[in-house]
């Protein structure tokens with residue numbers, strides 16, 4: 001049996017309970033060594049065989065997975081964050097389907113959740129943005145033209161931009177082309193939730209300079225939007241005057257609620 005497991009964003013205790021339990025039982029682990037915290041491997045059995053996929057091709061990964069699974073071994077493919085976000089798992093699953101082998105996916109905490117937690121921010125604020133756009137700049141991996149950053153930026157929604165730390169000059173230009181003002185709040189979060197995490201608050205216009213000054217060239221998420229600022233309305237859900245399925249609202253409001261405004 002093969003399990004694709006999300007390792008979480010970095011901190012060893014941010015893997016799920018299910019993911020950790022399977023890791024403890026694994027006979028073979030193939031982990032994405034460039035981004036997965038190697039300390040996670042400390043929970044594996046002594047006789048577990050561990051491969052770092054950083055230097056392997058898709059075919060080499062499959063050449064480990066397929067015979068091990070056929071021999072009845074428990075195989076774990078450990079991906080950073082959540083495997084469904086830039087995890088390149090689809091191509092592995094398709095080849096396993098072709099081999100007639102069964103697998104399951106165990107979700108993980110994506111780094112964009114880790115980054116929000118580190119920044120202590122909420123991506124979805126009333127009146128600011130109720131949408132999160134997860135995207136990347138085009139690099140050697142193509143991005144469909146309709147998803148050009150300038151087009152996405154025109155929504156002024158919260159944006160979490162992966163895999164783009166080396167292209168920040170270009171990213172800023174595209175974001176501004178799309179309508180973000182140069183002074184729109186932005187943040188660079190390097191190695192969110194790792195012990196050596198760093199976070200930098202800046203603006204759309206100063207992304208490249210901020211990264212350069214702080215020598216950040218990879219393993220960072222770029223977050224953009226007014227959710228990083230302070231001008232938002234409180235939620236309706238917890239508003240004393242708001243009636244919903246589980247609570248009757250008070251209108252007019254009791255006087256003590258004035259303090260909450």
Ligand code: SAH
Pocket residue numbers: 009010035079080081082083084085086087109110111112114115161162163164189190191192193194218219220221
């Ligand atoms: N599946 C992963 C993303 C893999 S793509 C996830 O869900 O998080 C790799 C990119 O993710 C990196 O280039 C960087 O942009 C981002 N990334 C991964 N881990 C990170 C972390 N701990 N902090 C900040 N960015 C991270």
